[in-house]
Amino acid sequence: MGLLAWLGDPKIGKHLLREEGEVVVDEVKHHWFAYTRPAAEAALAVALLAAVPLVHLNVGWLLLSAAAALLGHAAWCTVREQRDRFVITNMRVFRVHGVLAQHLATMPLSRILDISVRKPLIGRILGYGHFCFESAAQEQGLRDIRYVGDPDARDLAIQRVVQRAGLRGPRVPN
Template sequence: MGSPSGPPFDPDDPDRERRERDTEPIPRVPPDEGPGYGSGPGLSDGPSLSDDVGYGDGPAYAGEGRSGRAWINDPEAGYQSPIISEDELAGLRADAAGNAPRRVLPLEDEPSSLVARYLFPTERFRGEWKRHWIHLATPILIGIAATFVLGYLSGFLAGQDVGALTTVAVLLWFAVMGWVAWKVADWWYDRFILTNKRVMVVNGIITRRVAMMPLVRVTDMKYEQTPSGRALNYGTFVLESAGQEQALREIKNLPNPNELYLRVVEEMYEPQAVEARLGKEQDEAKADDGA
């Protein structure tokens, strides 16, 4: 007779062995034996890949940095410092044959007064750039054309003894040139800014507009160059952020797009290399001043 909780025992049942095998108890392994999540050599010994930590400087890093390299714990200082080998910095130095290193855009020591007000104290400034002069091509061409056309028109009207129309032509020329001056001033105050945490665009004369995107949120970045852009060395940057709408997506007419692209990518994926290079440059500058 079978047990009350199951079917009657049948020695000829073809599925009996399979059921017995499937219901065998799973052996338990103590936490200190074999890989697991205990205190032994398991997954807990690897680097922490938690998303809870940020990508800022100092204590915010844990486990591996954005570049995937290991970091050294410094319990006394309370933060983790990067490992930068000489081979990784070799591309920034001239080789034995005297070949020039990879080009890197120069960094300003301090942000301008226009930009400094938008940076918080713990943010590290990497540079600011105005748009390429091609950004002013249309206003300048309109100003030149207006000067020739309205100048000729005012001279012709003056000869016809039509003083009122001559005055209108002169006032119209002043209005066009005022608009051109406004565009030039707007270009001057329009800045693209890079820090160790975000990219920003600040523009506007009367109404100021500040748009920014954290570097850790950038999922894709590209730049485009038209034939004229390749000839004159300017391009358009396009930033993507996880399919979400953002205030900063397309930035047109930026100068030196290839070098600027490398600068932004290096800041995103090799921030420790940037810090090491800047630290070395500062040490060399101090040594030169001391000499």
């Protein structure tokens, strides 16, 4: 297991109610587009490092410091995005995120009133979107889930789990 995989694993298994029969239906990681900013910062840091031999020694330390700061921030943002997971189970949905401190937000399937899927133009082209959950309690950690890959399929998965749990009433045949 690589260092990034080890640092980026939020260990969602410890949050499952296995003795109650809870199983993961879908574990949603961020779409690759969420990593473009850290990648751009890392590329800028490499460009600054490449410029160090070209400048005077008195300015070189400044470029080295800026490159180190950019690389550190890019690494932090990468690990932050990697540790942010949205999980759909047969009983609830929850989100685990945080690098040094971990935050867990849970919502039972019965409390989900509405799911809005926002797909900006670039998201429609690249295949990502953002979820907005509506429930009776508006202030919660599950309100906005950003950079969800294949949001239409994930929305259908949630609707399917809610329907199977019998929370929306019986299907009416056409």
